[in-house]
Amino acid sequence: MTTHFSFLCRTKTSAGTNALEHLPFELSGMGAKKPMVIQDAASRKLKRHKCLIRAFKDSGMTLGIAPAVPEPALSGSKKKPEATAQFIRDMYATYREKGYDAIIAVGKAAAADMAKALNIAVTLGPDALKGTDITAPLNPLIYIPTGVDTVTATAASVTFNRKAFTSPYLAPDQAVIDPAMLIPDDRDSLLDAALFCLALGCEVHALSGNPPARAYAAALVELAAVPLAQMIGSYSESNLKLRKKAEAGWQKQLVQAAVISGYLTDGSRPLLTLALGREISGDSGRVSLGMIMTVLLPAVLETLGRDRFGSLLLPLSGMERFSTVPVSQQPVTAVQTIRGLLNGLHAVTGGHTPRTLAEAGWQRDALTALAADENIQNITRDTAQDVLKCILTHACDGSPVTAPLG
C-alpha cells in the first residue's frame, strides 16, 4: 500500500433477484416521487420498462417512459450530434414541465451517458452542458443495466458535444442489477466484457497500491476470471440449450463486473490498458477492446509492477492455488495465468483471437511511433515514452519484460 491515496465511489450497488422491487423505497429515500425512464433502443424495443412498471405497482409513484435514446449516442458523438441535443432539449422540457424529479436509465452505456447529460441539464440548467464544474450532488439518477458493455456506464464522467465532464456527482446514485431486466448478450460480447473487466481489475489491483480500489478490483477480477475460464473451457459446446443457459449465468456475473469496472475508471488513476487499448482497438477496429487490453496486460504489469504484484494471483486463481505458490513466484505465476487464458482462447477459436499485438495486425514500427505520439502522451497522463515503448514492443511479440525500466 502507498503512503497516500484517496478513493471515492458514490454509487450504491444492488444486485440480484427482485432488485427492482427496492427501487420505490430507494427513490423515496432520495426524496423522489416521479422518475423519468430513459432507455436505449434495444431496451425500448423489448419493452423492458414493463418490468419496471410492474415493480412500481402499489408504490404510488408515477413513471415517465421516454422514447429510445438516439443511437449511437454520446460515446460515439461523431455521428448524430443534433439528434442527441434535440433529445436532451425535449426531455429537459418534459422533466421540468411535468415535474419529474429523478432519472432511471435502462440499457447500456448509451442510456446511462444520455441520462448523465440530461441530469446536468435538469439540475444545473441547460447552459451547464456548455461546460461547468459540478461540485454538488445532482438530482437522483439510477442506472439499470440490460447487458454487458465495455463502455463504463457507471463511470463518474460523461462526454457531451465533445465536452468532457468529470465529477463524482455524475456517477449514478445507484446501479440496480436485476436478472429480469437483462437482454441476452452474444458470446463475443460476453467474452469481450470478461476480458475488459479482467484487464482493468488486474491493472488496478496490481498497480494502484490503493486499498479500497484494490478491494473493488479484487471483486472485479474474481467476477470476470471465473466466467472467462468457463467460457474458454466450453467454447465448442454445440448443445444450443446448454450454451444459452451457461451464457445467461455468465452474463449475470459479468454485468456485476461491468458495473464495478465503472467505479474504477473515474479518472483518478491512470489506466494504461484502457488508454492504450482504446487507441489501438479503435484504430484497427478488427479486434475488440477487451481483447487488446488483455493482450497489453502482461507487459503493463511487468513493466510497471516489477515484482510487487504477487497478491494479484489470489483473485485471479483462488485461495488453493495462490497458497501453493512461493511468494517469489507469485508475480510470474499471475502473468502466466493471464497468458494462459489468452493462449487457451487462441486455441479454442482456432487461432482467431490474438495473443500478441502482432497477431492483432500491428507492426513493431507503428507501435514505436505510437509510443512517441503526442496524443498518447496526453491520454496516458504523461507516462514516460520509454515506458510506453517497453509495454508496446513487448506486447507486440508477447515476450516477457525481463529487465523492467527504472
Added chain:
Amino acid sequence: MEAFAEIKPGKRYLTRIYLGIMLWFVGRAVQAAAKVDKEVAKEFENMPDEYTFCLGAFPNGPYMIVGKDAIGRVRYKGGNPDKHDIHLEMGLKSLGNLFTMFTFRESTPVANARDRLFVCGDVPNACACVRVLDIVQVYLLPKPIAKLAIKRYPRWSFKRHTLDRALVLIRTLIGF
C-alpha cells in the same frame, strides 16, 4: 420515434388480499400466543403499556398492528396504522418483498440479510418482537415450512407442540 408516456402503475389486488389475510392471521395469532405461551407473555411484559408495533409493506401496506392496551393486554389492533400510535414499525421495502416472505420463499432472517427489511423504533423491543413472531410461526406452521421461516427450529416440550399449539390455533380463529 415512440411518444413519451406517463404511467401510473396500478395495484396488485390479489396479492394485497392474500397478504391481508396472512397478516390478519398472524396478528390474531400473536394475541392468542400472548395468552397461551409463557415466553411470548414474558416478552410483552417487558414492553411498556400501550406499546404498539406494526408489520407491513412500504409504502401503502397492507399492515398488521399488534400492541398492548391500557391495562397491558396484548391485542390485535387491525390493519390501519394511521389509527394508532405506532412505537415500532417493521416493514418490507415493497409489497413484492412481503409476498416473497409470506409465501415462504424467503425467511425473515434471509430477507433481513438481503436488505429487504427496515425497522423504525427502539432496537431491544424490535428484537423482542422478532422473537415473538418466530414463536408464532412455529405455532402456526408445519415443521418443514417453519424451518424455512426461522433460523433455528426450537426444541419444545410435547405439551407446547401439541396442546398449546391447538389452543393458539383455536384462539386465533375465534379471536379471544
Added chain:
Amino acid sequence: MYIPDYFEFCCRVKIVAGHDGLEQIPSLLTAMGSSAPMILTDKGVRAAGLVDVVETALGGNLTIPTIEDDVPPDSDLNVVHRLADVYREKGCDAIIAVGGGSVLDTAKGINILVSEDSDNLMEFTGAGALKRPLRPLIAVPTTAGTGSEVTLVAVIADHANNRKMLFTSYFLLPDAAVVDPRMTLTLPPHITAATAMDAMAHSVESTVMMSKNPLSDAHAREAMTLISKHLVSVIKNPSDKDGRLALATAATMAGIAFSNAMVGMVHAIGHSVGSVCHVPHGTCMAILLPYGLEYNLHKAEDRIADLLLPLAGPEAVVSTPADKRAQAAIDWIREFNKELNQITSGRHATRFKDLKGHDGTPMVPKDKLPEIAATAMGDGAIFYNPEDMDYEDFLMVTEAAWEGVPLDPTRIKKG
C-alpha cells in the same frame, strides 16, 4: 467467491488517507464550496494535542470560526441543539469532526439541524426521514478501530427522556474520511491492540454474516491482511508511521465491510459487556471474537475456513487440511490474542475474568454475567448472526469468555 441471491453495497464516503491526509482538508472543503468549518472534538482528543495537529496542518488559508470540544462520551440531544446554534451564530458552513463515535454522532446531529434549518432533531429520527444531501462533513478518526467514519447511523441520547434515538440515512455519511497516522501515533500499545482488534472483529464478523457479499468480503479481506501483517510490529515500534497508516486504513476498510455486511453475536455481547460493565469496546471484541466463530462454526464452516489465508498466510493454508482450516483460523485468533497479551505486558486481556478496574477490583464480576446475557438479547446485531441465540446461549458464551475456555461443542444447539 460467494455471490448471494441479492445484495446491496454502498460506501459514499471519500477516503483520503496518508501521512499528509490532514493537509488535504482545505482542498476537500473548497471542492464542496466551503470555507468556514467548525472543528468538533471532545476534551480527551483536545487534551492529547490532536486538534493542534489538525489546526497546524490546515494552515493559515482556512478560517476556523470555532473549535468546540464539549462533546460528552455518549452524544447528547441538548448538546447537539446547543452546538447547532453555535454553528449558525459563528457562520460556519461545514464540520470537521475530530474524534471517535460520539463526536461523529454529535456532528451528524448538528449537520441535520443546520442543513434542514430546524430546531427539533426529533423530526428526523428513524430510517429515511432525511430526503436530501446535508452540508459538508469531514470525519477525522482518532482511533484505528470503530470505523464510525463510514457508517450511516447516528445514535443520539435524549437523557431527559432516558432514550436513545437512532438516525439512519445515506445522507448522514460524512463526505470524506481523512485517515492520517498522526492521529493515532500516540496511542499506547494496549489501546492500539484493542482498537485494532475491534477493526479485526468488524472484518472477520462481516465475512461470516448472512449479508456478506463480494464487495464487503473484498474490503474485509484487505483489512484483515493489513491488521495481521502490521499490528504486532506497530505495538513493538509505536512510532512506525507506515504501520500506523496501514492499521488506520484497515480500520476504515473494516468499517466499510461491516456497515454493509453487518456484525453479529461478537458485537451483540460486546455492546452488552460494554454497557453493563464499562469494558472498552475493543477489549470485548478481542476476547469474544474466537467465541463468535466457534458458535457459528456449524453454520459457516466454509466462510471461517476462508479466513485462514488473510489471517495466517499461505503457509498455514497449505499445511492445514481443508476440513481443519476453520478450527485453525479460530486457534490463530486465540494465539494472536496471547501474543498481544505478551507484547503489551499483560495489558491486552484474553478473558473477562482478568480485567481489573483502576482500583484493582474486577471489571466483570461473575454475578454480572446473567445481566450481560439479558442485555445482549436486545441488541440488533443478533439479527445478522448465522445461528440464532436465546438467553441460555448468550449466557453460555459469556461464561466461557469469562473463564477463557473454548465453547463446549455439545452445548451449542443446532436446531
